[in-house]
Amino acid sequence: PSYQPDPNDTNAPPVLVNASNWLQTARNASLEINGLAVSRATNTINDVVDGVTFNLFTATSGTARLELNRDTSGIVGKIEALVAAYKDFEDNVKIMTDRGSEVEEFGGILAGDRLVQSVRAQVREMLTATSSTPGSTIKAPRDVGLTFDRNGVLQLDKDKLAAALQNNFDEVARMFSANTNNQSTFSAAPAGVAGDAVKKLDAMLRSTG
Numbered sequence: 001p002s003y004q005p006d007p008n009d010t011n012a013p014p015v016l017v018n019a020s021n022w023l024q025t026a027r028n029a030s031l032e033i034n035g036l037a038v039s040r041a042t043n044t045i046n047d048v049v050d051g052v053t054f055n056l057f058t059a060t061s062g063t064a065r066l067e068l069n070r071d072t073s074g075i076v077g078k079i080e081a082l083v084a085a086y087k088d089f090e091d092n093v094k095i096m097t098d099r100g101s102e103v104e105e106f107g108g109i110l111a112g113d114r115l116v117q118s119v120r121a122q123v124r125e126m127l128t129a130t131s132s133t134p135g136s137t138i139k140a141p142r143d144v145g146l147t148f149d150r151n152g153v154l155q156l157d158k159d160k161l162a163a164a165l166q167n168n169f170d171e172v173a174r175m176f177s178a179n180t181n182n183q184s185t186f187s188a189a190p191a192g193v194a195g196d197a198v199k200k201l202d203a204m205l206r207s208t209g
Contacts, residue, residue, distance in 0.1 A: 029056050072165045075172075079146070079156060086127065086154045093120055119204060126197045127154065132190035133178040135171030138164055141193060144172055
């Protein structure tokens with residue numbers, strides 16, 4: 001080994017380096033997946049199996065068995081965010097319809113307005129009605145643990161959600177999204193709980209809504 005100074009720091013002490021590691025021939029990462037030869041310039045490969053990233057750490061020979069586990073933490077987080085968003089919606093409705101509210105500018109501004117209660121009922125129905133694309137087991141948000149308590153507060157049963165994701169993942173996806181992405185708000189096709197909600201909320205927020 002020899003010592004070599006850091007060229008970017010004139011005050012830095014010499015750094016111990018190993019001369020044998022100075023140069024290494026650059027090569028692509030190569031592997032075979034189900035008979036398909038793959039070669040990439042990086043050890044992180046995410047464009048071969050949809051939704052799967054391979055991180056290659058060392059060379060190996062023969063057949064390697066991979067165990068794939070679905071990561072549902074992102075889905076759980078989004079459903080928790082939905083519960084929080086609905087709570088914010090309810091809190092704002094109460095402020096705007098409360099004649100005795102002391103919130104400046106918006107407090108009580110829509111007190112007695114029947115339209116508010118209509119909107120509130122429609123939004124609640126989005127989370128209680130059977131999906132337009134139900135499965136045989138997962139038919140509505142209630143089947144994944146989304147329910148209202150006797151006070152009208154939206155609750156999430158995480159154990160029920162976890163069981164649904166574990167045992168009926170495809171049906172959960174179909175119930176919420178109809179297995180579609182970026183469906184137009186003008187499409188007449190069923191879009192699942194989430195997709196249909198987007199269409200209904202968009203219609204409410206239009207100038208003619």
